[in-house]
Amino acid sequence: MDLAVEPQGGSDIRVLIADDSAVIRGVLKRTLEAASGITVAGAAFDGMHAVRQAAQLQPDVVILDVEMPVLDGLAALPRILEAAPGVPVVMYSTLTRRGASAAIEALSKGASDYATKPSNTGSAEEARLAVEESLIPLVRTWGSIGQSRHLRGARTVAPRVQAPLRPRPMGLRRPPSAILVGCSTGGPNALAAVVSKLPVLSVPVLVVQHMPEIFTELLAQRLNSMTPMPVSEAAEGALVEPGHVYIARGGRHMTLRRSDKEVRIHLDDGPPENFCKPAVDVLFRDAVEVWGGALTAYVLTGMGSDGLRGARGIREAGGSVYVQDEATSVIWGMPGAIAGAGLADGTLALDSIAASMAEAGGVARVARAL
Numbered sequence: 248m249d250l251a252v253e254p255q256g257g258s259d260i261r262v263l264i265a266d267d268s269a270v271i272r273g274v275l276k277r278t279l280e281a282a283s284g285i286t287v288a289g290a291a292f293d294g295m296h297a298v299r300q301a302a303q304l305q306p307d308v309v310i311l312d313v314e315m316p317v318l319d320g321l322a323a324l325p326r327i328l329e330a331a332p333g334v335p336v337v338m339y340s341t342l343t344r345r346g347a348s349a350a351i352e353a354l355s356k357g358a359s360d361y362a363t364k365p366s367n368t369g370s371a372e373e374a375r376l377a378v379e380e381s382l383i384p385l386v387r388t389w390g391s392i393g394q395s396r397h398l399r400g401a402r403t404v405a406p407r408v409q410a411p412l413r414p415r416p417m418g419l420r421r422p423p424s425a426i427l428v429g430c431s432t433g434g435p436n437a438l439a440a441v442v443s444k445l446p447v448l449s450v451p452v453l454v455v456q457h458m459p460e461i462f463t464e465l466l467a468q469r470l471n472s473m474t475p476m477p478v479s480e481a482a483e484g485a486l487v488e489p490g491h492v493y494i495a496r497g498g499r500h501m502t503l504r505r506s507d508k509e510v511r512i513h514l515d516d517g518p519p520e521n522f523c524k525p526a527v528d529v530l531f532r533d534a535v536e537v538w539g540g541a542l543t544a545y546v547l548t549g550m551g552s553d554g555l556r557g558a559r560g561i562r563e564a565g566g567s568v569y570v571q572d573e574a575t576s577v578i579w580g581m582p583g584a585i586a587g588a589g590l591a592d593g594t595l596a597l598d599s600i601a602a603s604m605a606e607a608g609g610v611a612r613v614a615r616a617l
């Protein structure tokens with residue numbers, strides 16, 4: 248796990264749960280407290296209660312239900328951030344269009360992350376396992392970051408230096424036929440910052456953001472309103488066209504198939520890679536099969552190392568790989584793994600990535616009216 252500031256040594260991560268369901272609060276409390284290093288500091292039954300608890304307890308991380316009485320999660324979010332400045336908030340929603348839409352909106356309003364509630368679980372044990380899998384890694388990550396805000400004169404980790412660039416085969420570098428993007432934690436807001444500054448490019452842009460189904464469709468709709476390029480969730484058999492942005496569908500790998508001069512998207516239901524589905528490595532690997540080294544890839548903020556193997560393949564084929572820098576990344580896991588392996592052609596601040604993409608992909612003459 249890559250964190251900019253070391254957490255308080257030996258102290259538990261203190262969590263505030265906010266959910267109007269006593270059953271959900273109970274499952275969360277029992278599951279979280281069964282994990283080492285985590286303490287449930289409080290449990291709120293509505294949004295207003297959550298605001299009061301956040302001000303009083305100053306937790307390290309808040310798990311915030313989207314739909315609650317008195318004050319719903321979206322309305323409570325800014326008040327919680329005001330009451331406990333800097334506290335990471337993880338939105339906790341149902342896997343429905345309404346819940347996903349609220350979670351996406353919350354990310355744009357300051358929430359740090361999201362998790363989906365267990366659905367169709369046949370037993371209390373299945374519900375507990377679902378919570379354990381979806382929430383505990385987020386609580387550990389964001390809770391450690393949240394602890395750092397309580398420190399005064401916190402001891403920071405020395406800045407990591409990018410490994411020397413590994414040499415690529417001579418004579419293979421060429422203008423890209425496509426731009427690839429991979430991201431995870433913090434990715435929706437990073438994508439919005441990049442896409443909103445892009446002109447219509449002369450090449451397609453294919454994006455893998457680690458998200459479940461429904462969320463990726465809504466993310467694509469949000470991004471579509473920000474740019475003159477059409478942005479859509481990838482569909483089976485879709486023709487890959489210049490000047491379009493394709494977001495991998497949640498729960499399916501985005502792969503590519505060439506037929507004569509056409510490239511089309513195929514949604515693959517194979518097993519997860521790097522615990523992810525869709526996975527960045529899958530897209531990167533398929534793109535090399537289709538376009539060879541005529542690729543420019545960008546790996547943005549995200550936890551883990553998905554994209555590392557794919558980046559190596561792109562570099563070996565003669566393509567280019569750029570990563571978001573640590574200072575502007577929410578989590579410098581995915582980009583840091585590539586930089587640390589010496590596979591990054593450059594490390595870019597978030598606000599310079601759109602310009603880099605425009606330079607790499609070229610600007611088309613015709614723009615779509617928003």
